[in-house]
Structures are given as C-alpha cells and as structure tokens.
Amino acid sequence: MGIKVLFFGSVTDITIVSELSREDCADTDTLEKELLKQFPALANKKYFLALNQQVIHENCPLKQGDIVALMPPFSGG
Amino acid sequence: MGIKVLFFGSVTDITIVSELSREDCADTDTLEKELLKQFPALANKKYFLALNQQVIHENCPLKQGDIVALMPPFSGG
Amino acid sequence: MSSKKQHSIFYQGPIPAQKIADDIQKHSAKTNIGAHSIFLGQVRQDEKNGEKVVAIEYTAYELMVEEKMAVIREQFFEKYALTCMHIHHSLGRVAVGEICLFVFTSSAHRRDAIDACNEMVETIKKELPIWGKEICTNQSSVWKQNN
Amino acid sequence: MSSKKQHSIFYQGPIPAQKIADDIQKHSAKTNIGAHSIFLGQVRQDEKNGEKVVAIEYTAYELMVEEKMAVIREQFFEKYALTCMHIHHSLGRVAVGEICLFVFTSSAHRRDAIDACNEMVETIKKELPIWGKEICTNQSSVWKQNN
Numbered sequence: 001m002g003i004k005v006l007f008f009g010s011v012t013d014i015t016i017v018s019e020l021s022r023e024d025c026a027d028t029d030t031l032e033k034e035l036l037k038q039f040p041a042l043a044n045k046k047y048f049l050a051l052n053q054q055v056i057h058e059n060c061p062l063k064q065g066d067i068v069a070l071m072p073p074f075s076g077g
Numbered sequence: 078m079g080i081k082v083l084f085f086g087s088v089t090d091i092t093i094v095s096e097l098s099r100e101d102c103a104d105t106d107t108l109e110k111e112l113l114k115q116f117p118a119l120a121n122k123k124y125f126l127a128l129n130q131q132v133i134h135e136n137c138p139l140k141q142g143d144i145v146a147l148m149p150p151f152s153g154g
Numbered sequence: 155m156s157s158k159k160q161h162s163i164f165y166q167g168p169i170p171a172q173k174i175a176d177d178i179q180k181h182s183a184k185t186n187i188g189a190h191s192i193f194l195g196q197v198r199q200d201e202k203n204g205e206k207v208v209a210i211e212y213t214a215y216e217l218m219v220e221e222k223m224a225v226i227r228e229q230f231f232e233k234y235a236l237t238c239m240h241i242h243h244s245l246g247r248v249a250v251g252e253i254c255l256f257v258f259t260s261s262a263h264r265r266d267a268i269d270a271c272n273e274m275v276e277t278i279k280k281e282l283p284i285w286g287k288e289i290c291t292n293q294s295s296v297w298k299q300n301n
Numbered sequence: 302m303s304s305k306k307q308h309s310i311f312y313q314g315p316i317p318a319q320k321i322a323d324d325i326q327k328h329s330a331k332t333n334i335g336a337h338s339i340f341l342g343q344v345r346q347d348e349k350n351g352e353k354v355v356a357i358e359y360t361a362y363e364l365m366v367e368e369k370m371a372v373i374r375e376q377f378f379e380k381y382a383l384t385c386m387h388i389h390h391s392l393g394r395v396a397v398g399e400i401c402l403f404v405f406t407s408s409a410h411r412r413d414a415i416d417a418c419n420e421m422v423e424t425i426k427k428e429l430p431i432w433g434k435e436i437c438t439n440q441s442s443v444w445k446q447n448n
Contacts, residue, residue: 008362009432010444050430053365069362069430075445076359076390076431077342077402077422085215086285087297127283130218146215146283152298153212153243153284154195154255154275171329175322178341182318182398185346192339194325198409199332251329262345268419275411 168252189264191271195255205290215283234270315399336411338418342402352437362430381417
C-alpha cells in the first residue's frame with residue numbers, strides 16, 4: 001500500500017501533481033529529502049507537514065499506509 | 078396647541094391612556110407634579126423624561142407644541 | 155441601496171427569514187464587500203411566574219427612535235469602515251421562535267462588520283426607546299427587562 | 302437538527318442566500334434560542350498585479366478539515382453555551398459577490414452566540430487546511446493569503 005504524499009495549494013504549482021506514492025520510506029526527513037531532489041523549487045517554499053492529518057514539527061517514522069501532506073499556509077474563509 | 082404628554086411601556090399600566098394634552102404648563106417639574114397628582118402610582122415608578130425626543134435630567138421650561146414623554150427603562154431587542 | 159439612507163427601522167410583526175435572504179442577495183452587487191455580520195434576536199420561550207411566554211408585544215417611541223438612529227448611524231459610519239448597515243426591529247406581536255431584531259453590517263474586511271454589529275446590538279438595547287411586553291399562556295403579561 | 306451532529310462543512314460552489322434563509326427558518330422550532338449570530342464571507346473584487354479578481358477557487362485537505370472540525374466543535378460547545386453551530390465553506394469556484402463562508406451560531410443569550418461566531422471565523426482562517434486561489438480577469442491567478 002506504500003506511503004501516500006499529498007500536495008496542496010501553492011505547493012502544487014511546483015509539483016504539478018496533487019498526489020504521489022512512495023513504495024517505502026523510513027521517516028519524514030528522508031521523504032522530504034527525496035521530494036526536494038524531485039522538486040528542487042520546494043526548497044524556497046514555506047509549507048507544513050501533516051502525517052495522517054496531524055501537523056508534525058519533527059522527524060517521524062513512516063509505515064505502510066501513512067499519508068503525508070505538504071501544506072502551505074492556510075487561506076480559507 | 079398645548080403640551081402633549083406621551084406614556085410608554087409599563088407607565089401605561091398606571092396611566093391607562095398612552096397620551097394626554099395640557100393646555101399650558103410652565104416647566105417639566107410642574108408637569109410632573111400635576112401628573113403625580115393625577116396618577117399617584119407614578120411615584121413608585123422608575124422612568125425617564127424626554128422633551129421633544131431628547132432625554133432630560135433637569136427641569137426645563139415648556140412652550141406650546143412641546144412633547145414630553147414618560148419612558149420606563151428600555152427593553153427592545 | 156445607499157448605505158447611509160435613513161428609513162424606519164420598524165417592521166410590523168416578525169421579520170421573515172425570507173427578508174434576510176433577500177437582503178443578503180441584494181449585496182452581491184456590492185463587490186467591495188468581503189464580510190457580512192448578522193445578529194438576529196429570536197423570541198425565547200421563557201417562563202414568567204410559572205407561565206410560559208408565547209409572544210412579545212413591542213411598542214416604541216417611534217419618532218425618538220428615528221431621531222436617535224440617525225445620530226447613531228452617523229457615529230457608526232465614522233467609527234467603522236462600513237459598506238452598509240441595515241437595522242430592523244419588530245413592532246407589535248412576535249411569537250416565540252420568530253425573529254424580532256435583524257442587524258446587518260457589511261465591510262471590506264471582517265473586523266469592521268463584526269465589531270459594528272456587536273456594538274449596534276448593545277446600542278439598540280440600551281439607547282432606543284422600545285419596550286417589550288412578554289405575553290404568557292394564561293394571557294398574563296410581564297414587561298421585559300434588558301440586562 | 303442535532304446540534305453536535307458532524308457532517309461535512311463543505312459546500313460545492315457558492316452558498317446561496319436561500320440556504321441561509323432556510324437554515325434560519327429551521328431554528329424557529331427551537332424555542333430556547335434567543336440569539337443568532339451569523340458571519341458571511343463574500344468574495345471581494347480585489348486587484349492583484351493590476352488585474353481584477355473575478356473569483357476564488359477553493360481547495361482543501363478535506364479529511365483533515367473534518368477531523369479538525371470535530372475537535373474544534375467539541376471545544377466550542379464546552380466553552381460556549383450554544384444551542385447549535387453550523388459551518389459551511391465553499392469548495393471550487395466562487396465568483397465575486399458570492400458567499401464562500403457561512404458561520405451560524407445560536408444560544409439562549411446573545412454573548413455566547415456572538416463570541417462563538419467571532420472566534421469560529423478566526424479559527425477557520427487559522428486552523429483549517431483550506432486554500433483559496435484568486436482568479437483574475439486575464440486568467441492569471443494568485444494564491445490568497447490570510448492576514
């Protein structure tokens with residue numbers, strides 16, 4: 001089932017796709033490094049990470065079925 | 078044209094009428110004394126006076142055409 | 155639709171929900187608006203001396219209300235960056251569950267509409283010569299008191 | 302009509318004024334309500350890089366919004382004496398002049414409805430993963446920023 005990565009808002013201007021899958025990944029730091037390699041423009045982008053719908057502020061281990069989201073600052077309302 | 082006296086809210090429970098006219102009256106203090114004679118229960122009633130739609134806190138001279146209102150505390154909304 | 159036009163705030167009987175919808179709809183043409191704030195007063199089924207309230211009957215010193223509102227309206231448009239402000243208060247009988255007060259403010263940014271709406275509700279209750287008489291199931295009545 | 306029932310806050314496209322009227326009307330049966338507070342967000346015709354905004358396109362991390370709203374809703378019902386609270390946010394395209402946010406709180410006494418409504422508007426803008434993209438006359442677009 002792998003790890004699902006979701007992109008939102010202005011992050012999708014960089015990634016073009018709104019979603020991709022990784023077979024496997026040890027933790028969120030590793031995932032971010034891989035994403036930066038794939039989408040170098042993310043380096044200049046302000047965004048938060050959410051793991052399974054919870055905002056995270058430090059490295060978290062990943063397991064099969066996890067969902068990681070890259071979210072720029074919210075602008076609802 | 079005289080002086081018009083208006084009664085509002087719970088004051089009308091005492092006066093029954095909502096309006097009356099005085100031929101003539103020197104000032105609001107005199108008017109109040111006359112009204113208290115006519116409606117003694119007003120003595121125990123909390124109310125404000127308005128002269129020509131302006132709340133007044135002291136004695137004011139009256140002239141023909143003036144409108145005096147006896148208003149209990151407001152309870153709109 | 156002029157924002158500062160003065161007309162009577164009084165509405166005979168309850169204010170229909172449909173009027174609220176129509177008033178909101180009218181503002182879609184005002185494209186500088188970003189926020190609307192609305193307060194609605196609804197007649198609550200209180201108990202007075204063991205009897206249930208079934209309606210409130212509103213009376214007012216209408217001329218004085220209009221004169222005061224003209225001044226208050228000017229003050230609000232000076233204090234807040236409002237696009238428009240509409241106020242409607244019922245006169246006569248309003249049954250439990252029906253709307254008796256409708257305050258509607260609009261502005262480009264939300265703080266003006268919200269703050270003006272809040273302050274207007276307090277101002278109406280404190281400053282306007284309007285009286286409510288709560289009518290109970292047994293036909294008894296109690297003059298409403300604002301807190 | 303259960304006050305704490307959770308259902309999606311999302312509404313596809315603009316929120317019609319008629320829906321607001323219908324929602325208000327439904328509350329006339331709740332006779333313990335004395336006050337309703339409503340906030341409406343309307344898409345404003347801003348200018349971005351000299352181009353007029355014609356619409357905002359909203360997207361959201363819907364699953365996360367629903368999970369967050371369930372928690373926020375519980376917190377609000379603990380903090381405020383609310384009879385009910387209804388929140389609707391548009392997804393997709395909302396043109397200038399149309400309604401994109403509808404917050405509706407009700408309570409016996411006015412302070413609870415008013416304070417909860419105000420706080421909810423701020424909470425929605427700060428806490429919910431929703432994004433607005435302003436679409437301009439020349440088809441250019443700018444990601445909206447909340448202040």
